[in-house]
Amino acid sequence: MIPIKRGKEIEAMRRSCRLVTEIIEKIQAILAPGITTAEVDQYAAHLIQSYGAKSAFLGYRGFPGNICISINEEVVHGIGGKRKIRYGDLVKLDVGIIFEGWIGDTAKTFPVGTVDVEDLRLMEVTSTALMIGIAQAREGNRVGDISSAIEKYVLEQGFQVVKDFVGHGVGRRLHEEPPVPNFGKAGCGPKLKAGMILAIEPMVNRGTGRVVMLPDGWTAVTEDGQRSAHFEHTVLITKKGPEILTLSEKDIELDCYTR
Template identity: 65%
Template sequence: MRILIKSSRQVNAMRRSCRLVAWILQKLAERVEPGLSTREIDRYAAELIRRVGAQSAFLGYRGFPGHICISVNEEVVHGIGGDRRIQYGDLVKLDVGIVKEGWVGDTATTVVVGVTDPESARLVEVTREALAAGIEQAWPGKQVGDISSAIEKVVTQHGFSVVREFVGHGVGRHLHEEPQIPNFGKPGTGPRLRPGMTLAIEPMVNAGLPGVEVLRDGWTVVTLDRRRSAHFEHTVLVTEEGPEILTVLAEPDLVGKQGAGN
């Protein structure tokens, strides 16, 4: 498949979708607390998505049964809302994708519930730093491998490991577009970046070994060694002036115009 370059009009449409999904993610992160089930979080996500007049980009995608992905501790990505209850000290990964007026916004964060152990706290901060390092490479003329290498360098120098089976990706009209963006690789390799490319950059970082497996539900990805994992994601636009993070919080009036309230 070819890499799609978005026009100014298309980018503006994506900005609206991405700002709304960022607002939804913030509201969900604020709701996470001990005792809450992951199913209750998913239901709240569904309510927020309806409130802004959008649709879940995940629900029904290849049969996925949830409105968002909720992954706790050793769960890396693609967790399904269910009976698992949040505990103090947990790492809760929230991955949200919406479709608004035909355009996808995709973003994720890791919520630390209360105070966690030192290794988990460091894992979260390193993953956040790795995302920032990857985004810094999203300039015209750079290559996908420059993003991948920057992420991997931050992770490995802190003694953690990147998940290799699941990667970032292009995003736009579809949830997954070209190019694929691994969280490991060599600089100066892969497709060259051009203005108008929109990329979902998303490091998935394990405290222990990089290996993962999929549980019997066919979706939930967990670490093989059952140590904890962290995940952050932004949708990023490549521009002549450098990377623009599209999944920033919506202005209050924008959210209000979409019927979301405060």
């Protein structure tokens, strides 16, 4: 069963998503050469706690971090540790919180200093693919319409989607039905209805879409060592179309989010 949120449940999700959006922007502000991913994780932990929220990731299926911090070839689920952020890195922050019993979930990729043109294009393509997928999150469409739109655009741009990890429903629990792949066939999958809330999150690689797992059992890296980008929004399906619950003021200003 795919949960349908109504009334006060939707308002609670809006509050949690507004908060996680504010939190990820504050974490981004401390990203700088020389800081370790452990220091970023600890800052995130204190910040989340200061808002009266909890990390949705810490302890989830044994995950040891407060947020996911993935650098360059690390695709997703990176754990804070001794690795230092360097000038020119692509840093992916994936932040999930529990606030008033509801999940807020979002992810963004941030350049630290100047990155090369192809990295900038990778970020733009990934964020644009997210918005193209969200445009299909309409009542009466199917999950496959989101998936197909994302994959088609990414492939047209010469990049590859990661197929090992997918988006998901979200609400009281971090992962609810339905799975939302970033690849697939239009017209397939569960039908979308108003009140569904989905975390849509394309992960896109410069080279192969294949990944391998590090010995920590969590961190996924690109098989060929090339860079990856990751963007995620939590989206409410309404009668009038998709409502992005994790949209920030900066997102609205950025061209890559508004095209």
